[in-house]
Amino acid sequence: MSVQKPSIPKGTRDFGPAVVARRNYIFGVIRPVFEKFGYAPLETPTMENLSVLTGKYGDEGDQLLFKIVNSGDFAKDVTADDLAAGSKKILPKIAEKGLRYDLTVPFARYVVMNRGTLTFPFKRYQIQPVWRADRPQRGRYREFYQCDADVVGTDSLLCEAEIVLMMSEVLNTLGLTEHTIKINHRRVLGAFYQALSGEGTETDLFVAIDKLDKIGREGVSNELLERGFSAGAIDTLFQLLTVEGGFGEKLQRLQAAFAQAGVPTEADGQYKGLQELRQVQEILQGFGFTQFDHLEFDPTLARGLSYYTGCIFEIKINNVNMGSVSGGGRYDNLTGSFGLPGVSGVGFSFGVDRLYDCLDELNLFPEGAAAITRCLVANFDADSMAGMLPVLRQLREANVPSELYPESTKLAKQFKYADAKGIPFVLLQGSEERAARQFKLKDLRTGQEQQLSLEDVIQLLTNGN
Template identity: 50%
Template sequence: MATVKPSLAKGTRDFSPSEMIKRNYIFDTLKAVFKKYGYNEIQTPSFENLTTLTGKYGDEGDKLIFKILKSGDYLDKAPDNLLQERALNELIPLISNKALRYDLTVPFARYVVMHQNEISLPFKRFQVQPVWRADKPQRGRYREFYQCDVDVVGSTSLLNEAEFILIYQEAFERFGLKDFNIKINNRKILSGIAEIIGKPELIVDMTVAIDKLDKIGLEGVNKELLERGFTEADLDLLKPIVLLEGSNEEKLAALKSILANSLVGLKGIAEIEEVFDYIIKLSGDTTLLTRIVDLDITLARGLNYYTGCIFEVKTNEVAMGSIGGGGRYDDLTGMFGLKDLTGVGVSFGADRIYDVLEELNLFPANKADSTKLLIINFDKQLETYTLGLLNKLRKENIAVELYAAPVKLKKQMSYADGKRIPYVLLVGEEEVSSGQLSLKDMESGEQVKVTENELIQKLR
């Protein structure tokens, strides 16, 4: 049998122990903020029924869903003519009925519907799990990555939207980020824009196109809009709106004039104003809106289920795509039979946040350590004492190891150095008889004598 050279699937990564310490620092920080705002954790399966996921993300999103082939002979019920024609849309339901989850929001909506008699509304949950997308891998974009979602369903209050702004602010400030921007828009404003140019039926096409402004520029957006059924006259009306500039107040004032004849557009503006009012009242900081919050009319979040406020977060300290985003989805659970249950939520992109913190060297130094102490193993006769000490230290919740075999001291010290263990304890016959243990600081090289109790106090 030929030897196969091991490799990773594109868009995936291994994580070493030191990397996992940093990743868990991100997860633990976010969970602490979520809990502070009253959210509880749930988990859902890695894969869902294909029908649960499709039709929720738009045509482009559906193409990025990883489908799972049926077990056994998955081609058994696939007609030969469809196979020969490579008619994928017709073939997929016949050969696949499950898929890896694309995000955490749709599975959450499914969860709420299935558990509606067990939960109390409003229901506030957070979820930290991996998702999968058949996207083209590139820097900051992976096919398997973690999302950290926080959502509330069963509440129409825009207080929730304002709190998500503050959750973003607190989390990123805890990470040490100093220059980040929380963009906000409202899908009702976008609907109003489509309405005043006479193309309300093309709202999805419009939002998908203008959402790409940062990536393909105005010329690219115009080209795509023309391909999607818009006219040159439509583009002339859209251009000043898409390129709208100024402070948040100036943009809102301009939009009120532009959307004066659109009730849905004006409702979207009123919702943005209410969220801004809540932010000031909650934070007590009148400068917060000008410092980190930006009304961005081009923000569309090209997912079909958003119906109200939408969010996206970017850092200005590192060249990176969005590190968070979300919005309100008033009718998502209706797709699963539970009508009139509003929801709103945001997500943190843990993998991109990791890359940002790594590049900016913002991970706490003490998070690089796991084991605090290595006990050197000199010989079998001393194990009775060292094993007892090992047990005593672990009962004090101190992360400690005893080297498993009495090999040369150099090898044991190299092990401690390789794992970045900060302290090494040398326990020979003299130390056991005197009760004065030799503790070495691996960074400074300093070696001191300590009793067991002094050792415990120091490592705590």
């Protein structure tokens, strides 16, 4: 019998105990922030019906859906004519389900199915893995976790402002202070298209703009020329896209530029996209938000997902060569495809894997974040083990993660075990300490040893040292 070399699919990873502990540290920062802002936890199934998923992410997104073939003889209904017609004809007959691509569409499906029992506005957060049949590369995986927060049932721009506040709090708590929260509005992008006198299509324009940071001005210009936009229109576009100044200054300058280009306004003489961005700014100011130097109105931001209709968000960590670590936006009618039109929603998602890579590269994980056990109780001999079992119980009752080395062996081996696992403390009680009803506590990080009572040991281990 041949021995098979074990492997895992490309774009997926195993996570050892240290990595899982660090990931849990990230979750432990994000979850309390979501709950502080009134978001409740929710989970949805790993797989959804393909009818739920398809048509929600654009043509490119549909291609990246992982399909699940039907159980049993999944090809029994496929005919020779189906095979000749190609995959689009075959797919409905062999696959009815797919792995979820994101958490937002399943959330919209959940809202529609449970609308009679929900209290609106309904705020939920969701921390679960998603799957995309993308080309694996650094920072891009086929299986990865998302941490979503969404609210549906209100079109209040307070929600957009609070998204900025949540993003900011999470990033600052993680130590990722060199960040930029980018915000734009779909109606601003629509105004760009109107300023170009209707050349080409909106979709072609948005897709090209979204690539600006990847292929540069020349690459975007060439793509737009191929899509039927004139050189004059492209020059006008870049004059609009490259407005400078702070958040409010850019809004004012685009307001004037759109008016000069003849872009029609709303009934109140305002451009709704710019007006809503200004309102978000005012709400943040009223709240007392002080980090406007980290908030950028970026007219070039054009999120790729087709369902965004209002404000759109993206986060970039400036001192790491990494794509965005978070994104989101408003989707005024996502539930409409499930038979519940007119329900406005807005949300965003953190990419935990990218956050992890950023923290790892910048050495921002706190000391001990990868360790689960805080104290190793040394095991000298059979009598020692019997005497240390009640000690182990008291440590755990005091919520000190602890373990007793399972075998009586040389202390050097036990210290090596603790060091390899990142356990910061070793508790020992030899014959001398036992006679004095004392314990020796060694801090492996500093080499310092202290002789203490069990009460003092517990106090030291529970105060965060």
